[in-house]
Amino acid sequence: MTASKFKWVRLVLVLLIGLLAFSPVARIQPAQAQNPVATTGVVCTTGNSPNPSFSLTAQSGYIQMPDMNTMYMWSYGLTDGSFQHPGPTLCVNEGDTVTVVLQNNMDYSLPTSLIFPGQENVLVNGVLSQPEFDGSGNLTSLANSAAFGGSVTYSFVATRPGTFIYESGTDTKTQVPMGLFGALIVRPGLGADHVFDRPDSQFTPTEEFMALLSEIDPYQHAAWAIGLTQGSNYNLNNYRARYWLINGRGFPDSIADNNAPWLPSQPYGALARIYPYDAAIHPLPAVERFINVGSEEYPFHPHGQNGLVIGRDGYPLEGPGSEDLSFEKFAVNIGPGQTWDVLFKWHDAEGYDPVTNPVSVTVPDLANVAIGMFYSGSPYLGHQETMPPGISTLNQCGEYYIISHNHALFQLDAFGQVMSGPITYLRIDPPQPNTCP
Amino acid sequence: MKKQFSRRDFLKVAGGAVFIVAGASVMPQFLRRTLLPEQVVGATDNFDLFFGGTDGWFYMPPEPAIPPWFPDSYAPEPFNTYIFGFRNVTGMTDAQRENQRNKAQHNAPFFWVDQEQELKVQLTNLGLAQRPDLTDAHTLHWHGFRNVIPFFDGEPTGSIAVPVGQLFTYVFRPHDPGTYMYHCHVEDVEHVTMGMTSLVFVRSLQNSLADGTLLGTWTHHTGDRYAYNDGDGSTYYDRENALFLSEIWAKGHWGDAHIQESDWSEFKADFSMLNGRVHPDTLLPNSPINLGASTHALTIQTDGNGDLLWPIEDPNGLHIEHQELQYNPHSSLITCNAGEKVLLRFANLGFREEAMTLAGIKMKVVGRDATLMKGRDGTDTSYMTDTILIGAGESYDVIFEAPAYQGPGLYDTYVLYNRRYTQDSNLSTGGAGGQRTEVRVYPGTLGPQQYLNQHPDDSAS
Numbered sequence: 001m002t003a004s005k006f007k008w009v010r011l012v013l014v015l016l017i018g019l020l021a022f023s024p025v026a027r028i029q030p031a032q033a034q035n036p037v038a039t040t041g042v043v044c045t046t047g048n049s050p051n052p053s054f055s056l057t058a059q060s061g062y063i064q065m066p067d068m069n070t071m072y073m074w075s076y077g078l079t080d081g082s083f084q085h086p087g088p089t090l091c092v093n094e095g096d097t098v099t100v101v102l103q104n105n106m107d108y109s110l111p112t113s114l115i116f117p118g119q120e121n122v123l124v125n126g127v128l129s130q131p132e133f134d135g136s137g138n139l140t141s142l143a144n145s146a147a148f149g150g151s152v153t154y155s156f157v158a159t160r161p162g163t164f165i166y167e168s169g170t171d172t173k174t175q176v177p178m179g180l181f182g183a184l185i186v187r188p189g190l191g192a193d194h195v196f197d198r199p200d201s202q203f204t205p206t207e208e209f210m211a212l213l214s215e216i217d218p219y220q221h222a223a224w225a226i227g228l229t230q231g232s233n234y235n236l237n238n239y240r241a242r243y244w245l246i247n248g249r250g251f252p253d254s255i256a257d258n259n260a261p262w263l264p265s266q267p268y269g270a271l272a273r274i275y276p277y278d279a280a281i282h283p284l285p286a287v288e289r290f291i292n293v294g295s296e297e298y299p300f301h302p303h304g305q306n307g308l309v310i311g312r313d314g315y316p317l318e319g320p321g322s323e324d325l326s327f328e329k330f331a332v333n334i335g336p337g338q339t340w341d342v343l344f345k346w347h348d349a350e351g352y353d354p355v356t357n358p359v360s361v362t363v364p365d366l367a368n369v370a371i372g373m374f375y376s377g378s379p380y381l382g383h384q385e386t387m388p389p390g391i392s393t394l395n396q397c398g399e400y401y402i403i404s405h406n407h408a409l410f411q412l413d414a415f416g417q418v419m420s421g422p423i424t425y426l427r428i429d430p431p432q433p434n435t436c437p
Numbered sequence: 438m439k440k441q442f443s444r445r446d447f448l449k450v451a452g453g454a455v456f457i458v459a460g461a462s463v464m465p466q467f468l469r470r471t472l473l474p475e476q477v478v479g480a481t482d483n484f485d486l487f488f489g490g491t492d493g494w495f496y497m498p499p500e501p502a503i504p505p506w507f508p509d510s511y512a513p514e515p516f517n518t519y520i521f522g523f524r525n526v527t528g529m530t531d532a533q534r535e536n537q538r539n540k541a542q543h544n545a546p547f548f549w550v551d552q553e554q555e556l557k558v559q560l561t562n563l564g565l566a567q568r569p570d571l572t573d574a575h576t577l578h579w580h581g582f583r584n585v586i587p588f589f590d591g592e593p594t595g596s597i598a599v600p601v602g603q604l605f606t607y608v609f610r611p612h613d614p615g616t617y618m619y620h621c622h623v624e625d626v627e628h629v630t631m632g633m634t635s636l637v638f639v640r641s642l643q644n645s646l647a648d649g650t651l652l653g654t655w656t657h658h659t660g661d662r663y664a665y666n667d668g669d670g671s672t673y674y675d676r677e678n679a680l681f682l683s684e685i686w687a688k689g690h691w692g693d694a695h696i697q698e699s700d701w702s703e704f705k706a707d708f709s710m711l712n713g714r715v716h717p718d719t720l721l722p723n724s725p726i727n728l729g730a731s732t733h734a735l736t737i738q739t740d741g742n743g744d745l746l747w748p749i750e751d752p753n754g755l756h757i758e759h760q761e762l763q764y765n766p767h768s769s770l771i772t773c774n775a776g777e778k779v780l781l782r783f784a785n786l787g788f789r790e791e792a793m794t795l796a797g798i799k800m801k802v803v804g805r806d807a808t809l810m811k812g813r814d815g816t817d818t819s820y821m822t823d824t825i826l827i828g829a830g831e832s833y834d835v836i837f838e839a840p841a842y843q844g845p846g847l848y849d850t851y852v853l854y855n856r857r858y859t860q861d862s863n864l865s866t867g868g869a870g871g872q873r874t875e876v877r878v879y880p881g882t883l884g885p886q887q888y889l890n891q892h893p894d895d896s897a898s
Contacts, residue, residue, distance in 0.1 A: 299829040301830045304585040304590060305583055306806060306808060325812050327810070328808040329806045330617075330806045330832075331828060331829065331830035348584070352586060359608060360608055361606040362482050362606075364597075369603065370597060372592075375595060379586060400587050401594070402592070403594065403595060408788045408789070409625055410630075415700060416698065416701060
């Protein structure tokens with residue numbers, strides 16, 4: 001049915017500002033973050049290997065929803081930075097002794113903690129992190145917590161490469177849906193351009209992407225925004241997600257650059273920008289690190305390529321003799337708390353060319369079709385056609401846009417707003433040299 | 438920045454169209470473009486299949502009702518649910534094709550192609566008779582097609598869509614055998630759940646090997662068929678069935694008929710279907726099959742106006758005409774002889790994960806998402822199971838070997854059902870109303886399978 005007008009106006013804003021202000025350094029990052037930050041791809045916050053140390057502050061803030069709603073959130077900020085959602089993506093090396101200091105600046109003076117699923121022997125102030133119980137023996141926290149205004153120091157040895165989650169371990173049914181989570185990437189000894197310590201997990205370093213998938217019930221967030229009593233009385237039996245996000249953003253914000261200035265608390269974009277496979281000049285695949293921090297499975301569907309699933313939950317898919325147990329998928333069905341590591345590429349299989357190898361059907365006049373906002377006007381990679389009068393495109397240089405989205409399709413329509421959920425694109429630039437900005 | 442609102446945009450909005458193109462002020466990239474002569478629609482393009490997208494009405498068991506959404510008070514007898522869908526209009530006259538407006542079927546036709554063969558599917562948009570205010574474009578998106586170019590992907594933001602009355606031809610050159618699905622990608626949550634969905638598969642190149650070719654210890658004979666290019670005969674099958682999973686949210690369907698906006702984030706599967714029907718209708722025959730026209734798609738026989746014929750139960754005995762199933766043409770009954778290998782091609786375009794269980798017969802998963810179960814180094818990753826856990830947008834290729842016939846009836850019955858019992862029935866009497874069908878094992882009395890999903894009581898010619 002009819003798409004609401006203002007959303008498209010906003011989309012134009014999002015993209016045009018992105019195009020015009022293509023400068024990658026839009027936001028000052030703390031010293032240990034990568035600088036300059038690329039417009040697409042994983043944004044790593046790093047420390048000094050082999051003893052990286054991070055300081056995260058649990059706090060409240062606001063993020064923007066795809067329908068222009070504003071959402072009260074709890075999330076993490078680097079202690080010398082500001083609130084962001086999701087929490088900073090921490091990148092460390094295999095074998096590092098990782099220290100994370102959690103500062104508690106939670107609203108309503110709530111206690112909070114961190115858990116690191118997949119990490120073994122997590123220590124708190126030097127002793128094994130343990131669950132906490134109240135005086136009646138009820139479990140209150142999966143890990144030692146910090147009181148309001150205080151801090152707690154976690155440390156562990158990152159023994160296995162892969163993609164992991166960190167999240168709150170305290171009152172998890174509340175604190176995790178409210179936004180207290182982030183990604184942890186452990187790079188293998190084989191090198192930062194590998195996912196695992198397997199040669200067949202190598203990828204193109206400039207084509208490393210993250211799809212952290214989450215959901216929001218706005219009534220839960222609204223209750224906590226009003227007050228401690230209202231929040232505490234929110235009945236989880238009424239839980240119903242209405243927004244589904246990718247890297248903390250809905251579409252079209254999801255395809256805006258990393259650190260887009262109009263999304264000050266949502267620094268991570270999800271556009272996957274790659275070049276076509278070429279045996280000589282671009283032989284290695286891209287990697288997408290899928291992470292589900294929600295409460296149900298998210299069947300993510302990238303068009304136009306089968307992702308090769310090479311790992312789950314930080315384990316390479318291999319047999320006891322290192323046999324390759326990887327498998328291809330066109331729907332990557334990620335369960336709650338899971339991470340999936342997926343290699344992918346796009347191959348110009350037919351090599352269509354307007355002169356030497358045209359498509360085997362007549363190309364209809366553009367006046368006789370409905371034209372998509374990313375369409376170049378031409379079937380051919382690297383080519384553009386002039387649009388009919390009154391129609392313009394966001395296509396820059398004849399690049400291809402191939403969509404990726406969650407295939408539980410109702411999740412794409414936040415509160416009934418069409419095309420607003422976990423949607424992003426695979427942007428395929430023509431081989432270089434090209435005219436792409 | 439303000440959207441430049443052109444006259445053309447205005448006309449589209451005035452017409453209720455959805456393909457509002459994001460306007461942009463002058464961008465420097467435009468200056469670099471090469472002006473090429475515009476090409477026009479050619480009526481001479483050849484095609485293998487011709488589909489039309491439209492709306493229509495179909496049937497779900499009316500009890501228990503879901504008031505006020507279902508049965509839909511607007512529905513013409515004997516139907517009760519408003520749908521969108523595709524029809525196969527290949528070979529029809531212009532007048533017959535136009536007649537199919539408001540005669541959509543659910544699910545859409547199954548179609549297939551041999552690996553490395555080019556398939557051209559022409560699509561037209563017949564419009565929506567029940568919703569003249571709604572002039573949605575349509576597309577055909579082949580879900581899972583590798584290395585697609587946007588032009589043939591049917592995803593409307595990255596390329597183009599087909600407005601009412603227009604034509605577009607999709608070209609597919611499949612290089613990867615297996616089971617896929619297709620759907621309209623315009624307003625996809627709506628058009629998919631409204632029924633513009635079905636299953637498509639690619640037959641393996643290995644089927645065409647010379648007689649006597651050795652595949653390891655396996656000898657290929659002309660006519661042998663395989664799900665994949667397995668190199669060892671491990672995906673050989675005698676019969677094949679397509680099992681397509683989809684859902685109905687009664688309120689959403691009612692809303693589209695009654696010009697009411699739906700908040701699709703409230704989606705709920707009121708009916709979970711196999712091949713567009715729920716149990717026990719799943720066991721009934723297909724609508725009469727047009728064998729001669731079924732080279733690339735399972736084609737239903739039509740009357741002089743091009744409308745679908747309906748299925749007839751027990752044609753030689755009771756002869757019950759199932760007029761209500763005119764637009765649910767596909768059976769999902771599985772029949773085989775003892776000892777035969779049966780390929781089940783599952784695809785799920787519902788929005789929920791389903792748990793399809795075959796009680797009493799082991800299933801071997803030989804492929805997922807159109808990929809043979811093998812690692813990059815050739816390690817066999819196939820596995821045995823009783824239950825296929827199949828998520829939204831996933832496909833599974835499963836082969837079972839029919840057990841020995843035990844009798845004493847005409848056949849032994851094994852039930853194939855959704856172990857998510859909430860989707861196995863709609864609370865109607867006898868547990869009917871959901872994703873459930875049967876595997877019937879005959880003692881060798883069934884003739885060879887002539888076409889996909891053949892039902893013993895079908896009429897086919």
